[in-house]
Amino acid sequence: MCAPSPQWMVILSLVLFFLDGISGFKFTLLHTNDMHSWYDPISNNAERCKAGEDERGLCFGGFGRVAAVVAAARNNATDPVIYLNGGDSFQGTSWFSVYRGKMVAQMLNFLAPDAMTLGVHELDDGTEALAEFLNNITFPVVSSNINLIKEPKLAENNKLVTSAVITKGYRRIGIVGYIRPDTKERTQPSNVIFKQEVPAINKETKELKDQGIDIIIALGHSGYEKDKEIARRCPDVDIVVGGQSHTFLYSGKAPSKEIPVGPYPTIVMKPDGRKVPVVQAYAYTKYLGNLTLEFDNGGNLLSFKGSPILLDQRFQPSREVQDYLQLYRQVIDDMERHVVGTTSVYLNGDRKSCGYDECNFGNFIADSFVYARVVQTMADRRSWTDASIGLINAGAIRASIKPGETGAITEADVVTVLPFSQELYYTRISGSQLMKALEHSAHMRSKHMTSAYLQVSGLRLKFNHSLAKGERITEIRALCSECQIPHYEAVDTDRYYGVVVTSFLLNGGEGYSFIDPKRPEVENMTILDRMAVIQYLQEHKVVYPEREERQSVQQRYMASSGYHMHLQPLLILCFLYLCHRSLV
Numbered sequence: 045m046c047a048p049s050p051q052w053m054v055i056l057s058l059v060l061f062f063l064d065g066i067s068g069f070k071f072t073l074l075h076t077n078d079m080h081s082w083y084d085p086i087s088n089n090a091e092r093c094k095a096g097e098d099e100r101g102l103c104f105g106g107f108g109r110v111a112a113v114v115a116a117a118r119n120n121a122t123d124p125v126i127y128l129n130g131g132d133s134f135q136g137t138s139w140f141s142v143y144r145g146k147m148v149a150q151m152l153n154f155l156a157p158d159a160m161t162l163g164v165h166e167l168d169d170g171t172e173a174l175a176e177f178l179n180n181i182t183f184p185v186v187s188s189n190i191n192l193i194k195e196p197k198l199a200e201n202n203k204l205v206t207s208a209v210i211t212k213g214y215r216r217i218g219i220v221g222y223i224r225p226d227t228k229e230r231t232q233p234s235n236v237i238f239k240q241e242v243p244a245i246n247k248e249t250k251e252l253k254d255q256g257i258d259i260i261i262a263l264g265h266s267g268y269e270k271d272k273e274i275a276r277r278c279p280d281v282d283i284v285v286g287g288q289s290h291t292f293l294y295s296g297k298a299p300s301k302e303i304p305v306g307p308y309p310t311i312v313m314k315p316d317g318r319k320v321p322v323v324q325a326y327a328y329t330k331y332l333g334n335l336t337l338e339f340d341n342g343g344n345l346l347s348f349k350g351s352p353i354l355l356d357q358r359f360q361p362s363r364e365v366q367d368y369l370q371l372y373r374q375v376i377d378d379m380e381r382h383v384v385g386t387t388s389v390y391l392n393g394d395r396k397s398c399g400y401d402e403c404n405f406g407n408f409i410a411d412s413f414v415y416a417r418v419v420q421t422m423a424d425r426r427s428w429t430d431a432s433i434g435l436i437n438a439g440a441i442r443a444s445i446k447p448g449e450t451g452a453i454t455e456a457d458v459v460t461v462l463p464f465s466q467e468l469y470y471t472r473i474s475g476s477q478l479m480k481a482l483e484h485s486a487h488m489r490s491k492h493m494t495s496a497y498l499q500v501s502g503l504r505l506k507f508n509h510s511l512a513k514g515e516r517i518t519e520i521r522a523l524c525s526e527c528q529i530p531h532y533e534a535v536d537t538d539r540y541y542g543v544v545v546t547s548f549l550l551n552g553g554e555g556y557s558f559i560d561p562k563r564p565e566v567e568n569m570t571i572l573d574r575m576a577v578i579q580y581l582q583e584h585k586v587v588y589p590e591r592e593e594r595q596s597v598q599q600r601y602m603a604s605s606g607y608h609m610h611l612q613p614l615l616i617l618c619f620l621y622l623c624h625r626s627l628v
Contacts (some may be wrong), residue, residue: 065566068341068346069215070336071215071337072117073125073285074321075332076129077131077132078163078287079327080149080165081139082328082329083141087407088300091136101356102359104356106333107329107365108362109355109360110329124212125214126212126217127157128161130286130287130288131166131264131288133165134168134263135465137459137460138374138459138460139366141459144173144280145168147372148177149180153182156183156249158183159186161186161187161222161286163223164223164224164230164369166185176201179206185203185204186207189223190238194237195236196238196339213341216256217260218259218260219261220252220281221263222264222266223238224266224270225238225239229552229554234333241264241266246480253487258342261284263285264286267291268306268324272284272310276314280439281320283345284320286324291304291326293308294306294307300330300354308350308352309323309350312321321335323335326352335348384458384578386450386451386453387451389447389589390404390445390446391461395494395495398438398494402500402595403441404589404591408577409462409577411502412577414434414501414502415579415580416579417430417542419579429542430470431470431542433478433484433525433542436573437497437553438494439496440466441461460571461577464550465572468576469566469568469569470567472540473543473559474538475537475540477557481498481558482520484496484555484556487514490513491552500595504520504593506518507595507598511521518598521533521534522535550566
């Protein structure tokens with residue numbers, strides 16, 4: 045056979061180049077976000093699966109299923125496959141509470157993402173723990189809007205970068221990370237500086253463009269609304285893969301109980317008319333995002349199609365992942381069998397309930413904080429306690445507990461509800477500072493920052509949310525501590541009150557201030573929040589917390605400027621009516 049002539053080689057190359065220009069560059073984008081250490085499958089009610097439920101098709105996801113489906117796609121697809129993780133793989137289950145970030149690193153290594161963005165909860169245990177996590181992973185973590193100049197251990201780690209460039213087929217693809225700027229207020233204290241997302245992304249994408257990279261994915265953890273803003277305002281971003289808001293996107297009839305917030309993908313139009321797909325994949329490993337995209341040689345998006353995959357019993361989990369989990373499962377099984385108490389009522393820890401109003405589980409948890417202090421100060425007979433007030437932010441409460449057939453509450457249940465392993469602190473603050481904290485709670489509620497809203501013990505509050513910021517509390521009474529028979533008294537701004545709070549709140553989480561600037565008095569109670577709850581359950585046997593009007597809302601227009609605006613038209617109508625009657 046004769047070898048092709050040089051002329052034919054040139055012609056063949058031109059033909060291939062022409063055909064390639066027509067067909068474009070195709071790849072499959074797989075993605076997850078907010079996995080929250082759900083190594084095992086999760087029930088349809090976002091709870092732990094009971095024995096046998098997964099086999100009956102009642103459970104979904106788990107890291108084993110994600111690993112198996114991603115691996116199958118990589119092995120069998122004709123086009124390149126990219127798998128991205130949208131952050132918050134830390135926190136959420138007993139597995140994380142026991143084995144922390146080191147196991148998260150190993151579990152994510154099984155999944156082998158091409159890149160992961162930094163999530164809020166990856167900073168829950170502080171920067172030392174994050175640095176250890178980074179040392180154990182085999183993939184890059186991207187975040188363009190953080191400054192690590194004051195965190196040398198993180199700055200020196202080559203796994204934490206502003207962006208990553210991956211090669212798929214013959215194309216280089218840029219992955220630019222971002223994280224919500226208020227992460228500093230939501231996590232343990234650190235010296236990480238957080239910047240606004242859009243300017244940081246635009247700066248990073250310009251540098252990638254200068255390197256000749258013309259397909260850029262923004263991979264972030266700032267929520268669905270910010271994802272759409274980034275798609276619109278970042279001219280070099282072609283695709284946005286998000287997380288943080290646990291958003292379920294779907295086009296057509298949803299395959300399970302989740303109600304779609306929008307279509308998958310959500311298409312955002314840039315000012316110049318270009319389309320940008322925005323995607324998220326709910327949370328807790330239940331779905332795997334799945335989008336096929338095609339670009340031309342100039343980096344212009346030609347087409348896209350896809351739909352999230354419900355990870356149900358159709359997919360067998362990875363044997364390698366399951367075998368690894370089995371090595372560490374005994375401790376988790378023991379926690380799930382260890383009954384610590386009984387409830388005869390539903391313990392409502394739902395974020396929408398606890399983040400906007402009093403909830404019975406919030407009451408119970410805050411009561412357990414006060415009880416823990418009472419037990420610790422029993423030797424001091426001068427008063428029944430030195431801290432009659434307990435506070436916890438709604439964001440610390442991560443689950444509800446159903447009474448079930450027996451009402452049994454296990455240690456694993458409590459860990460799932462309070463996964464952050466926060467220490468409790470006694471602090472002494474003025475009535476004025478206490479009022480400011482509670483006004484801040486009301487303000488954050490008005491901004492729909494549900495994680496910041498406080499659940500309380502030892503307080504009775506009345507709110508008028510139509511009033512101005514800082515003036516929404518119309519009545520506040522606190523349980524006396526230096527009294528033989530506890531009762532509620534009006535809070536005195538100049539008087540000092542003992543309060544039990546979590547380490548997160550004490551350290552300024554959600555913008556709170558619980559350390560008196562003039563007379564600081566703080567004591568570590570050396571007990572975790574969940575251990576206080578377990579202690580309370582064990583000693584009270586059966587519990588049935590109720591809503592007690594600890595935080596009650598008054599009439600919307602009571603004592604507000606709007607009251608007169610609504611009253612005046614009524615007076616005018618009455619006046620006109622009387623005039624009419626007199627003329628008749």
